[in-house]
Amino acid sequence: MAVLKILVYPDPRLARVSQAVTVFDKELCKFVDDLEATMRAGPGGVGIAASQVDVLQRIVIVDVSSKPKISSHGRLVLVNPQIVVSEGSLVGREGCMSVPDYTGNVVRARTIQVVAQDEFGERQEYLCEGYEARAVQHEIDHLDGLLFLDRLVSRRRDLFRRKT
Amino acid sequence: MKKWFMVTVVGKDRPGIVAHISEALYQGGCQLGEASMMRLGGNFSIMLMVEHDAEAKTLGELLKAPADALGLQLHVDEIEAHLHEHLIPDVSVMVHGADRPGIVAQVTQVLAEAGLNILDLESDVAGTEQEPIYIMHVEGVAAEGIEPLELALDSLVAEGIEVRLTPIDTMIA
Numbered sequence: 001m002a003v004l005k006i007l008v009y010p011d012p013r014l015a016r017v018s019q020a021v022t023v024f025d026k027e028l029c030k031f032v033d034d035l036e037a038t039m040r041a042g043p044g045g046v047g048i049a050a051s052q053v054d055v056l057q058r059i060v061i062v063d064v065s066s067k068p069k070i071s072s073h074g075r076l077v078l079v080n081p082q083i084v085v086s087e088g089s090l091v092g093r094e095g096c097m098s099v100p101d102y103t104g105n106v107v108r109a110r111t112i113q114v115v116a117q118d119e120f121g122e123r124q125e126y127l128c129e130g131y132e133a134r135a136v137q138h139e140i141d142h143l144d145g146l147l148f149l150d151r152l153v154s155r156r157r158d159l160f161r162r163k164t
Numbered sequence: 165m166k167k168w169f170m171v172t173v174v175g176k177d178r179p180g181i182v183a184h185i186s187e188a189l190y191q192g193g194c195q196l197g198e199a200s201m202m203r204l205g206g207n208f209s210i211m212l213m214v215e216h217d218a219e220a221k222t223l224g225e226l227l228k229a230p231a232d233a234l235g236l237q238l239h240v241d242e243i244e245a246h247l248h249e250h251l252i253p254d255v256s257v258m259v260h261g262a263d264r265p266g267i268v269a270q271v272t273q274v275l276a277e278a279g280l281n282i283l284d285l286e287s288d289v290a291g292t293e294q295e296p297i298y299i300m301h302v303e304g305v306a307a308e309g310i311e312p313l314e315l316a317l318d319s320l321v322a323e324g325i326e327v328r329l330t331p332i333d334t335m336i337a
């Protein structure tokens with residue numbers, strides 16, 4: 001496994017739209033391993049998108065299991081992910097390995113249903129909530145060339161709604 | 165040698181203050197760093213990091229014309245400063261209640277004793293002249309964890325101050 005170089009904003013390559021994965025082979029599995037190693041090497045990183053390492057394929061990895069008191073699916077490899085249902089909205093603080101030294105508030109859907117393939121091409125379906133749902137949405141944005149900076153809302157207002 | 169200065173500008177609010185001040189700094193060859201600017205009680209206030217190779221006096225002279233023209237008070241201090249060293253807040257505290265003398269001191273003292281390092285504080289007096297209300301939003305780092313803060317805030321709630329503490333769990337991905 002290798003730790004890959006992460007592109008850093010304002011690198012214009014982060015704004016490109018990634019292409020669907022069509023070939024599921026050994027090479028893809030090796031890349032997924034490298035991508036995961038890169039995510040885990042980052043400080044506190046709970047997700048990564050292939051486009052962050054300059055690979056324009058629709059692949060993301062999310063693993064929020066290191067965070068206590070959060071329900072999650074553990075290590076999620078999402079190839080060609082699609083959000084088929086999204087419900088509710090929640091403001092939360094986000095940062096990005098491609099945007100050092102800045103965090104900000106972003107509104108995300110509270111619950112999402114995601115259809116994707118795994119690294120072997122098998123169709124998978126996940127229902128994600130809260131923090132995990134936020135990570136998945138942040139990563140899928142990367143595949144569409146969007147950063148959390150494109151979605152910032154004010155930090156100076158009370159946007160932390162109670163979970164009622 | 166380049167040095168950092170903190171430039172403070174205060175004056176009656178009117179359109180164009182930020183534009184004129186930043187234009188004068190740009191024309192004078194200054195680099196801008198982090199800033200906080202807002203309208204407080206009908207005044208506009210600027211706190212701005214400025215990088216320049218001159219002395220504080222020179223920077224003041226650079227800003228004298230626009231400050232005089234706009235009726236602004238100006239203050240320049242040389243500071244020891246660094247960029248790219250943001251701390252990430254892990255807790256947000258919202259406070260509101262009837263405004264009365266000492267509320268800020270009381271709340272912030274309780275929070276400080278419970279280990280809160282304030283990174284950002286914004287407060288307003290609102291309501292009416294007869295019945296002013298106080299609203300404060302603090303973000304900071306809970307040096308001793310969230311629990312002592314929650315306990316400390318209970319004492320404020322008992323005194324009729326509405327306090328809401330929310331952990332900020334920053335998602336980095």
Ligand SMILES: [Zn+2]
Binds near residue numbers: 096098337
């Ligand atoms: Zn990111």
